[in-house]
Amino acid sequence: MNRVVHVVDDDTAVRRSLAMLLRSTGHQVETYGSAEALLQTAEAPGGLAQGCIVLDVRMPGMDGLLLMEVLSRRGIRLPVVVVTGHGDIPLAVRAMRAGALDFVEKPYAEERILEAVGSALASSRQVDRQRLLAAQAQAKVGALSPREREVLAALMEGKANKVIGFELGISPRTVEVHRANLMEKLGVRSLPEAVRIGLEGGIGGAG
Structure with missing residues (x-):
C-alpha cells in the first residue's frame, strides 16, 4: 500500500519546498495550507490516504494542537510529526503529550525531516499490521x-x-x-x- 505524507503548513514557500524534498526521495505528498483544508479532505469520500502528517504546530485559525484533537475525536490516527519554530518548543512538547510521534524545529536539516517522516511512515505500517492482526483475531474468536x-x-x-x-x-x-x-x-x-x-x-x- 502506497502511503502519503500529508504536509500541513500555512507558509506557502515552506510547504512547497518540503513537498519537493519529499517527492525527490520517492514519497507521495499532499499539501494543505491550513488545518481546515486537511479536515475538508478527511471529511470527503475516501477520507485521508494512509500515511502520516507533517504538521506546523502554529497556524492562523485552527492550530496544530487543535487539529490533532479533532482528528483523534474522529478516529483518524495517522502518525504526526510536528514542525515548530524556535519559540514554540513548549507547544511542541504539548503536542508530543497529545500523541505526536516527533517534532522537528525550524529551520531543519533535510536529513532530520526525512528521518522523522521515515519513522512516522514505519509507525503507520506497524499500526496497519496491528489492525490486520486484530481483525483476524476477532474473526477467529467470533x-x-x-x-x-x-x-x-x-x-x-x-x-x-x-x-x-x-x-x-x-x-x-x-x-x-x-x-x-x-x-x-x-x-x-x-x-x-x-x-x-x-x-x-x-x-x-x-x-
Whole structure:
C-alpha cells in the first residue's frame, strides 16, 4: 500500500519546498495550507490516504494542537510529526503529550525531516499490521461457540481444567474437549498463542 505524507503548513514557500524534498526521495505528498483544508479532505469520500502528517504546530485559525484533537475525536490516527519554530518548543512538547510521534524545529536539516517522516511512515505500517492482526483475531474468536469462549476466558485467567469445569458445571474432560476444539479453530498449538489471539480478539482476562 502506497502511503502519503500529508504536509500541513500555512507558509506557502515552506510547504512547497518540503513537498519537493519529499517527492525527490520517492514519497507521495499532499499539501494543505491550513488545518481546515486537511479536515475538508478527511471529511470527503475516501477520507485521508494512509500515511502520516507533517504538521506546523502554529497556524492562523485552527492550530496544530487543535487539529490533532479533532482528528483523534474522529478516529483518524495517522502518525504526526510536528514542525515548530524556535519559540514554540513548549507547544511542541504539548503536542508530543497529545500523541505526536516527533517534532522537528525550524529551520531543519533535510536529513532530520526525512528521518522523522521515515519513522512516522514505519509507525503507520506497524499500526496497519496491528489492525490486520486484530481483525483476524476477532474473526477467529467470533467462530468459537459461546462455551468455547467461556473456556478460553477462563484459561486466560490461569484457571485449571478442574476449576473451569466446576465453575461452568461441566466435567474436566468436557473442558479438555472444548479446549482442543477452540485451539483448532484458532489455528494454534499452544496456550500462549491462544491467549494472544484471545486478547487481540477482545476476550478479557486477568493475565
